[in-house]
Amino acid sequence: MSNAITELGYLGFEVSNLGQWEKFATDVLGMGVSPGPNAASRWLRMDEQRNRIILTEGPADDHAFAGWRVADAAAVEAFGRGLTGKGIAWSWGKDDELALRAVQCMLYFNDPTGTRHEVFSGPLLATDRFGSSKVASGFVTGEGGMGHVVYQSSDYPKTVAFAQDVLGLAMSDTITAQAGPLPEMRIEVSFLHTNERHHSFAVAPQPPVPGQKRLHHFMVEACSVEDVGFARDRCLAVGLPVVQDIGQHPNDRMISFYGVTPSGFLVEFGWGAIKVDQNNWQVRSYDKFSEWGHRPAAAA
Numbered sequence: 044m045s046n047a048i049t050e051l052g053y054l055g056f057e058v059s060n061l062g063q064w065e066k067f068a069t070d071v072l073g074m075g076v077s078p079g080p081n082a083a084s085r086w087l088r089m090d091e092q093r094n095r096i097i098l099t100e101g102p103a104d105d106h107a108f109a110g111w112r113v114a115d116a117a118a119v120e121a122f123g124r125g126l127t128g129k130g131i132a133w134s135w136g137k138d139d140e141l142a143l144r145a146v147q148c149m150l151y152f153n154d155p156t157g158t159r160h161e162v163f164s165g166p167l168l169a170t171d172r173f174g175s176s177k178v179a180s181g182f183v184t185g186e187g188g189m190g191h192v193v194y195q196s197s198d199y200p201k202t203v204a205f206a207q208d209v210l211g212l213a214m215s216d217t218i219t220a221q222a223g224p225l226p227e228m229r230i231e232v233s234f235l236h237t238n239e240r241h242h243s244f245a246v247a248p249q250p251p252v253p254g255q256k257r258l259h260h261f262m263v264e265a266c267s268v269e270d271v272g273f274a275r276d277r278c279l280a281v282g283l284p285v286v287q288d289i290g291q292h293p294n295d296r297m298i299s300f301y302g303v304t305p306s307g308f309l310v311e312f313g314w315g316a317i318k319v320d321q322n323n324w325q326v327r328s329y330d331k332f333s334e335w336g337h338r339p340a341a342a343a
C-alpha cells in the first residue's frame with residue numbers, strides 16, 4: 044500500500060475570536076459551522092466530511108496544522124517509518140487530538156521552520172447531506188482535497204525541499220515577480236501538487252517585516268464563477284476588505300478574489316482552476332502573479 048499523500052484533507056487555525064469566525068464562515072464563505080469536541084473549538088464544513096477546517100481558540104491568529112491524507116492507518120505508519128529514515132522526529136496524535144480532527148489515525152511533525160504538518164487517515168463522514176446556505180453550486184473538493192494552503196516561510200529553500208522530499212509533493216510551477224514596490228520584493232513562489240488540483244501547497248519567502256504570519260492564505264474553490272462574485276460582494280457588504288479583487292492567475296488559471304479573514308491572514312475564494320494530468324506534466328515558470336485583475340477593491 045502506498046504511503047503517498049493523496050490530498051490536503053483539513054486545515055487547523057488558531058483564532059482569537061471564535062464568534063467572528065463563526066459569522067465569517069457562515070455568512071461570507073457559506074460553510075457549515077458546528078461545535079467541536081470542546082468549548083474552545085469549532086468545525087467548519089464544506090462537503091460530506093464532518094469538518095474541513097478546525098478552529099481552536101488562542102492568540103496566534105495563524106496556521107495551527109495542515110492535515111495530509113493517506114490511504115489508511117498502515118499508510119500513516121509507513122509514512123512515520125519514512126520520516127524516521129529521514130531523521131525527522133514525529134509523534135502519534137493523542138486521543139483528544141484525533142477527536143478534535145475527527146480522524147481515525149494521525150501522526151504529526153514539523154517542517155524546518157516549525158510549522159506543524161499531520162498525516163492522517165479515516166476522516167469521519169457526516170450522515171446528512173451538506174448544502175451551503177450561500178454557495179449554491181457547492182465547493183470543489185473530492186479527489187483534489189479541500190483546497191490549497193500558501194505559506195510564507197522564514198526559510199524558503201528549506202521549505203520547498205521539505206514539500207518535495209518529506210511530503211512527497213510534485214512541483215507544478217514557479218512564479219517570480221514583483222510582490223511590492225521595493226527591489227527586494229521581487230520573489231519566487233513555488234506551487235506543488237499531489238493530485239489533480241494544480242497546487243495543494245505553495246510557499247513564498249516571508250517578508251522581512253516583524254509580526255509576519257506563517258499562513259499567507261488558504262483557498263477554497265466554488266463550482267461556479269457566479270458564487271465567486273456573490274462571495275466577493277458578501278465580503279464587502281460586511282465591511283471586510285477585499286485586498287485583491289476578482290482576477291486570474293496565469294498558472295492554475297483560477298478566477299478568484301482575496302479577502303481578509305477575522306485573523307488577518309487571507310482567504311482566496313476561486314473557481315475554474317485547471318486540472319493537473321499527473322502523468323504528463325511539465326514544470327513551468329511565470330513572471331507575473333496575475334493575468335488580469337487582483338487589484339484592491341473599492342468599498343461597497
Ligand SMILES: [Fe+2]
Nearest residue numbers: 191193262311
Ligand atoms: Fe492561492
